Amino acid sequence: MSFHPIVVGALYPGITRGLSADLLVSQALGGQGLPVCTAHVVAGRGVVTDVLNVPTDTVSAQLEHLANTESPTAAKVGIVGDAPTVETTFDHLETLDGPVLLDLTLSGPSGEDVLGQRGLEALVNHLHAPDLVTLRKTDASLVAGMEIPSLDDAQVAVQRIAQQGADRVLLRCGQLSTHHFDTKSEPPEYAVDLYYDGDDIALFEAPFLDHLGSLHGASSGLTLSLLQMLQEKTSLSEALQKAKGQVTEALRAAQDVDEPSQPQAFFDAFHPHYELPTPKTDEDEAVNS
Numbered sequence: 001m002s003f004h005p006i007v008v009g010a011l012y013p014g015i016t017r018g019l020s021a022d023l024l025v026s027q028a029l030g031g032q033g034l035p036v037c038t039a040h041v042v043a044g045r046g047v048v049t050d051v052l053n054v055p056t057d058t059v060s061a062q063l064e065h066l067a068n069t070e071s072p073t074a075a076k077v078g079i080v081g082d083a084p085t086v087e088t089t090f091d092h093l094e095t096l097d098g099p100v101l102l103d104l105t106l107s108g109p110s111g112e113d114v115l116g117q118r119g120l121e122a123l124v125n126h127l128h129a130p131d132l133v134t135l136r137k138t139d140a141s142l143v144a145g146m147e148i149p150s151l152d153d154a155q156v157a158v159q160r161i162a163q164q165g166a167d168r169v170l171l172r173c174g175q176l177s178t179h180h181f182d183t184k185s186e187p188p189e190y191a192v193d194l195y196y197d198g199d200d201i202a203l204f205e206a207p208f209l210d211h212l213g214s215l216h217g218a219s220s221g222l223t224l225s226l227l228q229m230l231q232e233k234t235s236l237s238e239a240l241q242k243a244k245g246q247v248t249e250a251l252r253a254a255q256d257v258d259e260p261s262q263p264q265a266f267f268d269a270f271h272p273h274y275e276l277p278t279p280k281t282d283e284d285e286a287v288n289s
Helices: 019-028 056-069 083-093 117-124 137-144 151-163 218-231 236-255 259-268 282-288
Strands: 005-011 034-044 047-053 074-077 100-103 132-136 169-174 190-196 201-207
Touching: 005 019, 005 056, 005 218, 019 034, 019 218, 019 259, 034 056, 034 083, 056 083, 074 083, 074 218, 083 117, 100 218, 117 137, 132 137, 132 218, 137 151, 137 169, 151 169, 151 190, 151 201, 169 218, 190 236, 201 236, 218 236, 236 259
Parallel strands: 005 034, 005 074, 074 100, 100 132, 132 169
Antiparallel strands: 034 047, 169 190, 190 201
16 A cells, blocks of 8 residues: 655754655655645754744645645644644544544754644644654653653653543653652663553663764654554554664664764665565476476
């Protein structure tokens, strides 16, 4: 099945983050991302200059155009802009025949604020709509209204977010101490994601890989890999395991090259790996003759 996801998000200048990363991962996965730009975020490398939201009617025009001219199979919603754009985006996605993933994003790695309080309130009102809600620990703290210094606290946070309407929540914790009384010790040498489906909590671990310079795109790699597998009707627990492994291998590939080559190595690692045909032996020839 073709993979043509609508990717709703922001443009960043000069770095492979936001829409740029979404499009590169979609292409590497054998698909084609259909971009909808909601903001121009003039931030990166620790410097924040401005966040310029695209007018809501322009976002609506982009979504309407894609609905009329393309055949989108899924959607990932990242940075949305402001409250009216939240409403418009989810109104358009109601008619989409395919999975929707909300990567709830309130702030960026350079410290940029990309969604205000009114926008957050609008997003919370739509948490029931996506098939999966993912968010980083920093943003989860704001949505859940609590600090998350340990996995104990993360379990409380995902349940609070679910109580606000999300059916399934993936909290990307990164390196995190296990217990709230153990936060002063050295963090573990692995990164964790915490998944909650309304009944059970599951923990997904992967090695924590550093020395990756200013590499961006890991979030896009995880969320779009998940979205493709959801489109293919893969169970979410299996999809989470596979996507987590895929991102880890892509980060390893980036770690093995010089910093300027890291983005290329990272995104290349998402290309499908096909098995080479097994060479025929003399015995095979005899059987077929």
